[in-house]
Amino acid sequence: MPRKRNAHRSPDLPTLADVARLAGVSEITASRVVRDRGPIADSTRTRVLTAIAELGYIPNRAAGSLASAGSTLMSVLLPSLSNIVFPDVLRGIHSALTHTAYQPVIGVTDYDPLIEERILLSFLAWQPAAVILAGLHHTPTARRHLEHGRFRVAELMDIDGDPVDIAVGMSHRQAGYETGRHLVQRGYRRFGYAGHSVATDDRASARYEGLCTSLREAGLSLIAEHRQPGPSSTKAGRESLEILLGAEPSLDVVVFPNDDMAMGGIFHCMHSGIAVREKLGIFGFNGLDIGQAMPMPLSTILSRRFLIGLTAAEKLIESRERPQEKTIINTGFDIIEGATA
Template identity: 65%
Template sequence: MQREAPTLAHVARLAAVSENTVSRVIRNKGPIAEETRKRVIEAIDSLGYVPNRAAGALASSSSLIIGVLLPSLSNIVFPEVLRGIHAALADTPYQAMIGVTDYDLLQEQKLLGSLLAWQPAAIVTTGFDHTDASRRMLEQSGIRIAELMDIDDRPIDIAVGLSHRGAGRESARHLVARGYRRIGYVGHDWSADRRAHFRYEGFRQGLQEAGLSPAAEFRFEGASSTMAGREALAQLLGRGGDVDAVVFSNDDMAVGGFMHCLGAGLAIPERLALFGFNGLDIGQALPRPLSTIRSNRFLIGRTAAEKLLEARERPAEPQIIDTGFEIVEGATA
């Protein structure tokens, strides 16, 4: 026989308090005596009671859900952002509800519709690219919205991240300052990664400021990966690319380039300098730590969640929060 699921009334009876008191403890609303809170929590644990968040949302026209839409959880960049979000929510009653879009804007639209049906307190998305329908849903929802990773556009509510054009420009300036003049570029498909395209535009601008242009370029027609970086650098050099340094679209690609150089007997950085983006641990674990730009991914996630919880109303003007980046000198450039 199936057992009856414990209810709010069961918890109230066991804790010897009113149902309203149990509800306030669960929602962390209003003054509650510490002894009373302890009894309610012990009753919840004893009964295995699970609060009905959906019912609470319908009753209050809001919920304790923060919807989070990320492009990927296999790319180490985004789990670090998620860690920052969870760190900010840890001591609050709010919980993250996560959806993965696989860099697909239509999938983001579908997941966004599902999340908004739960009447979340806020939504976190990645970047400024949305379908028209998604943008309308976000704008008309009236709830707080954070668009992460990028600040090179106007946000709906708040944007938290870094200037990717600025990062690309600094990569070129760094290499030029170190005496490199024949600087190439190796990247991946931009169709699903506009931020990589912005870094490329900044890279070209940085070269232009020094009176230079890319000495050679090759883009892999697919997603970034270590294998893609290895193949792409081999293709660029195999086509006679006369370069003394290469900027990669990210660290994954740069690590692959490093592996190609090892296999081909190309001394790094004496024969070829390599420069990445992201500041991933794998790049710093190479025999020669990768020269790169580190983005503050944990800080991006934590700052976004903290700012969303500061006020329930959107500000009169959209806000941009620059978490910055730093050059990691490494030993490959």
């Protein structure tokens, strides 16, 4: 006899009964694990959670009242809100949604794929109409849920890869390549790189790879590089440049992964009496206002952050149905010549 399924679920989506069957437990036990209610043996919980991940099961916290077909929730997962880059993206999203029925729900992942996965699964339980994330790389479990969901998906900032649905952003590899090309054309030959840990920063890694490629094509390479442990910050930029120049004082230009760290590099130069541009070129990334407000505007690359958020949200609300063809939108970037390199 055919099994009855929840009327609010696609017939292709797994049910709690499927989870229970795969885990070898009753539906009541599986439900208690999902709802985190009552005493459950660790081994039983592990079996149920493994079955949930394998099947891609999503509990419906809204009990059908916010099924994707009628939901006005848009889940937005961003790496940080303290980094000015992402509030700019969020402003773009907000601008696109202001006069619509859609409401963004924000989660912060701290650049951690496992935190992103946990927040994503929590949000999906409320059956959002769409999900917006930063970057194209996610845990296998998160990617599986994104691919099999009945909601729209926009992945922001990066277009160097295979999106689930829509990718909006720029080629970071190309941005790094153009950075090197621009600086070589300006006469720099002894390159240094002062960065931070890129273990979870795919976009900074791509820019670094692009930079190295352009230098190789010019018959050059990085003379020295240093990465501060932990996330990027102005303080990390200052400390990184100090260590870098201590090891290799002959550098004539240093590339930083972002404007925050580049500003720290400028502060180190000010403290140490190093003439920026005359003795050492400084180059950043993002085109932040603070860098352009300096007496010597920062040489950098402008990323169109507001446009990325705006475009992504506008594309998502064009249609609730996910098309067969994936969409990649290149918002591009600009080199700001500035006065520091």
